[in-house]
Amino acid sequence: xxxxxxxxxxxxxxxxxxxxxxxxxxxxxxxxxxxxxxxxxxxxxxxxxxxxxxxxxxxxxxxxxxxxxxxxxxxxxxxxxxxxxxxxxxxxxxxxxxxxxxxxxxxxxxxxxxxxxxxxxxxxxxxxxxxxxxxxxxxxxxxxxxxxxxxxxxxxxxxxxxxxxxxxxxxxxxxxxxxxxxxxxxxxxxxxxxxxxxxxxxxxxxxxxxxxxxxxxxxxxxxxxxxxxxxxxxxxxxxxxxxxxxxxxxxxxxxxxxxxxxxxxxxxxxxxxxxxxxxxxxxxxxxxxxxxxxxxxxxxxxxxxxxxxxxxxxxxxxxxxxxxxxxxxxxxxxxxxxxxxxxxxxxxxxx
Amino acid sequence: xxxxxxxxxxxxxxxxxxxxxxxxxxxxxxxxxxxxxxxxxxxxxxxxxxxxxxxxxxxxxxxxxxxxxxxxxxxxxxxxxxxxxxxxxxxxxxxxxxxxxxxxxxxxxxxxxxxxxxxxxxxxxxxxxxxxxxxxxxxxxxxxxxxxxxxxxxxxxxxxxxxxxxxxxxxxxxxxxxxxxxxxxxxxxxxxxxxxxxxxxxxxxxxxxxxxxxxxxxxxxxxxxxxxxxxxxxxxxxxxxxxxxxxxxxxxxxxxxxxxxxxxxxxxxxxxxxxxxxxxxxxxxxxxxxxxxxxxxxxxxxxxxxxxxxxxxxxxxxxxxxxxxxxxxxxxxxxxxxxxxxxxxxxxxxx
DNA sequence: CTGTTAGCGCGTTCAG
DNA sequence: CTGAACGCGCTAACAG
Numbered sequence: 154x155x156x157x158x159x160x161x162x163x164x165x166x167x168x169x170x171x172x173x174x175x176x177x178x179x180x181x182x183x184x185x186x187x188x189x190x191x192x193x194x195x196x197x198x199x200x201x202x203x204x205x206x207x208x209x210x211x212x213x214x215x216x217x218x219x220x221x222x223x224x225x226x227x228x229x230x231x232x233x234x235x236x237x238x239x240x241x242x243x244x245x246x247x248x249x250x251x252x253x254x255x256x257x258x259x260x261x262x263x264x265x266x267x268x269x270x271x272x273x274x275x276x277x278x279x280x281x282x283x284x285x286x287x288x289x290x291x292x293x294x295x296x297x298x299x300x301x302x303x304x305x306x307x308x309x310x311x312x313x314x315x316x317x318x319x320x321x322x323x324x325x326x327x328x329x330x331x332x333x334x335x336x337x338x339x340x341x342x343x344x345x346x347x348x349x350x351x352x353x354x355x356x357x358x359x360x361x362x363x364x365x366x367x368x369x370x371x372x373x374x375x376x377x378x379x380x381x382x383x384x385x386x387x388x389x390x391x392x393x394x395x396x397x398x399x400x401x402x403x404x405x406x407x408x409x410x411x412x413x414x415x416x417x418x419x420x421x422x423x424x425x426x427x428x429x430x431x432x433x434x435x436x437x438x439x440x441x442x443x444x445x446x447x448x449x450x451x452x453x454x455x456x457x458x459x460x461x462x463x464x465x466x467x468x469x470x471x472x473x474x475x476x477x478x479x480x481x482x483x484x485x486x487x488x489x490x491x492x493x494x495x496x497x498x499x500x501x502x503x504x
Numbered sequence: 505x506x507x508x509x510x511x512x513x514x515x516x517x518x519x520x521x522x523x524x525x526x527x528x529x530x531x532x533x534x535x536x537x538x539x540x541x542x543x544x545x546x547x548x549x550x551x552x553x554x555x556x557x558x559x560x561x562x563x564x565x566x567x568x569x570x571x572x573x574x575x576x577x578x579x580x581x582x583x584x585x586x587x588x589x590x591x592x593x594x595x596x597x598x599x600x601x602x603x604x605x606x607x608x609x610x611x612x613x614x615x616x617x618x619x620x621x622x623x624x625x626x627x628x629x630x631x632x633x634x635x636x637x638x639x640x641x642x643x644x645x646x647x648x649x650x651x652x653x654x655x656x657x658x659x660x661x662x663x664x665x666x667x668x669x670x671x672x673x674x675x676x677x678x679x680x681x682x683x684x685x686x687x688x689x690x691x692x693x694x695x696x697x698x699x700x701x702x703x704x705x706x707x708x709x710x711x712x713x714x715x716x717x718x719x720x721x722x723x724x725x726x727x728x729x730x731x732x733x734x735x736x737x738x739x740x741x742x743x744x745x746x747x748x749x750x751x752x753x754x755x756x757x758x759x760x761x762x763x764x765x766x767x768x769x770x771x772x773x774x775x776x777x778x779x780x781x782x783x784x785x786x787x788x789x790x791x792x793x794x795x796x797x798x799x800x801x802x803x804x805x806x807x808x809x810x811x812x813x814x815x816x817x818x819x820x821x822x823x824x825x826x827x828x829x830x831x832x833x834x835x836x837x838x839x840x841x842x843x844x845x846x847x848x849x850x851x852x853x854x855x
Numbered sequence: 856c857t858g859t860t861a862g863c864g865c866g867t868t869c870a871g
Numbered sequence: 872c873t874g875a876a877c878g879c880g881c882t883a884a885c886a887g
Contacts (some may be wrong), residue, residue, distance in 0.1 A: 156880055168881080169882080170856090185857080199641065200617055203563070203618070203881090204881040205881055205882075206881090207555050207865090207879090207880080210863065507863095517874085518874045520866080530872080531873085532873085533873090536872085536873085552863085557879095558880070559879050
């Protein structure tokens, strides 16, 4: 395994000249360049990234720490991050915490030890200590998707409150008055914000949210299924469900199907999170988040901060959500002519 | 960001004592250990992995370079690798070449520059030059899944020839005499070996393989679909198909379905590669490869080699395949009582 | 345009 | 049981 030194000796120049030729930095004479390149080819020299990183004190690596790597929302964010980072010469490490604070902290420690240049974090909790640990070690962070109490950090997220307002408003406009909500943990900001937006729309429509079923659970299919069971077992019978994310929606749809409920004939459903084209059920009315943009902007913020000479003020970007009306939402109680269930009639075909 | 030196100063010892405490190497007095640990806690010291790796000339990292990261066969191998590597303190980098020789070479170069300790390679081709490049830089390699001409390297694979023999033999025993074969590229050893095993079984049964349809394509769903189309357009009408891998089988099943063929009533199908439990169609008769074992053994071979004092002889491990009879294979032309299509009646339900 | 000096943070070596 | 010296391979900073 040859080194810079070997190349320098063979080319009859100093190591610095070789370094300059390799990195294209500083001035080098064409002759030196030629001699160096010849020596490199002859030796099959490949630079040692480790040494380079140690010396330059930069690894040109970002980390994206997320809570659920199986969720298309996060994989889309990941694509946005990668697409923004790669052209600027940054590699990306992907880490999955499964919503566990401990796993998150473990990963953060590993990332510090590996000296990544910056961390993009979807925090599992508001108080994991991850951000403090990162700051203590001088690593910049960008918080994605979720809102934290302490605003002293860069952040990029979608407008959960506004999106939820759109969802509830859409259902209200269709004539629904009993709208159940199924969301993730109360402690996660997206849950709280989505309930807030929902509440605002209900109050505006003159409906007391206190009379509605608002269930907190997990952002998983199992939890969506379970909450739907509780919903159907209860006294009140909502004519619509607002599902806090796509997995909850899957569980809810499963539960409704088992209970013999047709969507949207018996019950409407609106989902926070759009799904990529080609999925099984592109018939859901959704609040689409700009997931790709969230990832892209977060990576760009980070890279900008890394390149800045002086410390930048923390910035927060909140992106709007969009209502995409499909076939899972309709006016309530229109059971007259029962057409083929919409579940089997997607309006948009997979790509 | 504190360093060993900072800890040493605070603890009033030398850097070496700190190093010894951290790595548990050499002797240290209990008092020193306590002082050092206190200093580490106080400073929140985290070792610099880069420096450690540079100095020790080991990254404790393996790479697994594979041709299709979306194929469950390879993800299962990946799990085997990870499960064997992690407990021994090795991290694993996963790289996807998409069967491209260029991508493979690009990755190999990156891996050399990152100084991974060893590379587990599913070669995209017999002559990419990857192995030569690795050897030139002193990186050990283990070749997975595919056979290469040059045997001068560790290798772990399943017995494709024997497995294919089992598959053909199974169909012959059922009474089939026209058995089409759909496999990947002729240049990939698994394709060639699977055709070999098939040929051996046919010859043994007194059938000239030259009279059969043997189609080479890609190990993809699209290619399986396309080859099936050619199959059905031809004169001869096979009563059974031997599919070279799971993706080819998917494409074939799609093509057969569109042509109105029932499996196994109109045509039987046997597939090389088992699928994980829970997949859409656990009704396929398959030749199961020990994918997890391939990954696990490859990682263990590599780690053993890395730990060896003297150079080891190259070793090759060939693992047997297993025939798992399910519902996609049956005797030919038994169209009498046409039951519910087997495709809708899997005998094994998803887990 | 080029070379010299001096480390990045750590672990190996050997002398105490 | 501990420490000093040295170097892994590379580049920043300066001097020429």
